[in-house]
Amino acid sequence: MDDDLYRAIADPTxxxxxxxxxxxxxxxxxxxxxxxxxxxxxxSSRQAISQHLELLESAGLVVARREGRYKFHWFNGEPxxxxxxxxxxxAKKR
Amino acid sequence: MRINLSxxxxxxxxKAYQFYTKxxxxxxxxxxPMGKHRWITVVSxxxxxxxxxxxxxxxxxxxxxxxxxxxxxxxxxxxxAVEDVAAEHKRLEALGVKFTQPPTEMGSMVTAVFDDTCxxxxxxxxxxME
Numbered sequence: 001m002d003d004d005l006y007r008a009i010a011d012p013t014x015x016x017x018x019x020x021x022x023x024x025x026x027x028x029x030x031x032x033x034x035x036x037x038x039x040x041x042x043x044s045s046r047q048a049i050s051q052h053l054e055l056l057e058s059a060g061l062v063v064a065r066r067e068g069r070y071k072f073h074w075f076n077g078e079p080x081x082x083x084x085x086x087x088x089x090x091a092k093k094r
Numbered sequence: 095m096r097i098n099l100s101x102x103x104x105x106x107x108x109k110a111y112q113f114y115t116k117x118x119x120x121x122x123x124x125x126x127p128m129g130k131h132r133w134i135t136v137v138s139x140x141x142x143x144x145x146x147x148x149x150x151x152x153x154x155x156x157x158x159x160x161x162x163x164x165x166x167x168x169x170x171x172x173x174x175a176v177e178d179v180a181a182e183h184k185r186l187e188a189l190g191v192k193f194t195q196p197p198t199e200m201g202s203m204v205t206a207v208f209d210d211t212c213x214x215x216x217x218x219x220x221x222x223m224e
Contacts, residue, residue: 030207031194038200066166
């Protein structure tokens with residue numbers, strides 16, 4: 001799980017996906033791909049973005065949910081807490 | 095050569111006719127009985143002699159799985175140009191139209207995506223496409 005998390009946020013495209021979901025949560029694959037092209041110049045194939053999303057899902061950072069005939073993607077920041085818990089920002093220096 | 099027709103595959107021609115005319119505001123150009131189906135085309139009142147949109151039955155067995163796959167990923171089947179996406183979004187939402195993507199700035203364009211109730215997503219866009 002830890003490795004999945006660090007691997008997930010190590011990639012700039014995956015970080016851009018998270019940025020876009022934080023801006024508007026609950027997006028379709030199409031909307032995410034449009035935003036990545038138009039706002040970040042990331043013109044990866046839909047299939048590639050889909051694979052990025054699967055990786056983000058396995059790290060728990062994205063939740064994909066079906067609503068009727070559509071599928072939307074949601075951001076979940078919960079797993080990121082593990083990072084600051086492990087390395088607190090205000091950790092005392094010896 | 096010129097493009098005079100474009101089509102959308104609809105699951106029910108009468109329902110589509112109502113939605114594309116009453117809700118979206120297009121007007122009837124042709125409505126000709128063709129056996130169990132109709133040849134229905136609509137045009138924009140802003141361009142009554144322009145490209146006709148055919149409301150085509152989606153009966154072929156390959157069409158429905160194709161449409162569901164597009165729907166699941168939020169991919170619009172086609173796109174229409176509007177003056178003001180935000181205003182159209184507001185107008186259509188008040189008429190009960192479901193949007194999968196609210197008005198969003200995409201570079202020099204503003205786009206939104208809605209469900210046509212007949213198994214397709216449609217994009218409306220302003221700027222960039224003119």
